[in-house]
Amino acid sequence: MRVLNKVIVVTGAGGGIGREITCQLLEKGARVAAILNKSGLEEIQTLSNVYGNKISTHIANLTRREEVERLPEEIISIHGSVDGIINNAGIIQPFVNVNELDFERIKLVMDVNFYGTLYMCKAFLPHLLKRPEAHITNISSMGGFIPVPGQSVYGASKAAVKLLTEGLHSEFKDTKVGVTVVLLGGVNTNIVQNSGAEIGIEISENQKRMLLSAxxxxKLIIKGMENNKCRVIAGKDSKLMDFFYRINPIKATDLLAKKLKLQE
Incomplete structure (x- = not known):
């Protein structure tokens, strides 16, 4: 689905990848409904000064179903329709083992990453199904197909997003709603700070340069939507680990764990 003149909803639009997605969609001629949880409002406001009524901002806590369910009507009242959603909002967990992670943080990670995505899909699907063409893009992670030490709950949440999205792709393959899952590798954003997570690993400037830029x-996320890709693997690390994991899951898992241990 080409994004020109389409209305696209972007979650987590206040910074990082979400803000970049919003900027690039606007540059390509789309209208954007930017969903954020208060933080990043000032940055998004600067885009409103440039693009005017082509962008609207909406404050919502994605972990609260009632707040998500009011969004379609609110957005349609402004833009007239909704043609696509990009579920980008997500947080990681502190870099600790499951037995050291409290249930409050476990619930928060699952609520934001999985339930937030599910609520958005459920809220907007009735409207997307009425459009001549429409699209859902859900952002999963490399951690959704290969375990990352200290990120087991985050990985579980992203694995749930991955399987949910693949299920949606199967369920709607004979409709005009396309569905894409994005398996992101490492991206140079502030997700660690924004998630309130301690990384416990020193990342050098050289390693940062190796990360995918926001x-x-x-660009890869929007390209996947426009080309109606079922699956987008974004980042050299994600592509490499996907290849190794398909050949030998145990060795791939051990290799990743060893690499991370050497960086501690």
Whole structure:
């Protein structure tokens, strides 16, 4: 689905990849409903000064179903329709083992990453199914197909997003609603700070340069939507680990764990 003149809803639009997705969609001629949870409002406001009524901002806590369910009517009242959603909002967990992670944080990670995505899909699907063409893009992670030490709950949430999205793709393959899952590798954003997570690993400037930029990640995400890709693997690390994991899951898992241990 080409994004020109389409109305696209973007969650987590206040910063990082979400803000880049929003910027690039606007540059390509789309109208954007930017969903954020208060933080990032000032940055989004600067886009409103440039693009005027082509962008609207909406404050919503994605972990609260009632707040998500009011969004379609609110957005349609402004833009007239909704043609696509990009579920980008997500948080990671502190870099600790499951036995050291409290249930409050476990619930928060699952609520934001999985239930937030599910609520958005459920809220907007009735409207998307009425459009001549429409699209859902859900952002999963490399951690959704290969375990990352210290990120087991985050990985579980992203694995749930991955399987949910693949299920939606199967369920709607004979409709005009396309569905894409994005398996992101490492991206140079502030997700660690924004999630309130301690990384416990020193990342050098050289390693940071090896990470996918938010600009590049956004470009790949939008390209996947426009080309109606079922699956987008974004980042060299994600592509490499996907290849190894298909050949030998145990060795791939051990290799990743060893690499992370050497960086501690």
């Amino acid at each position: 600009e590049r990640a956004a």
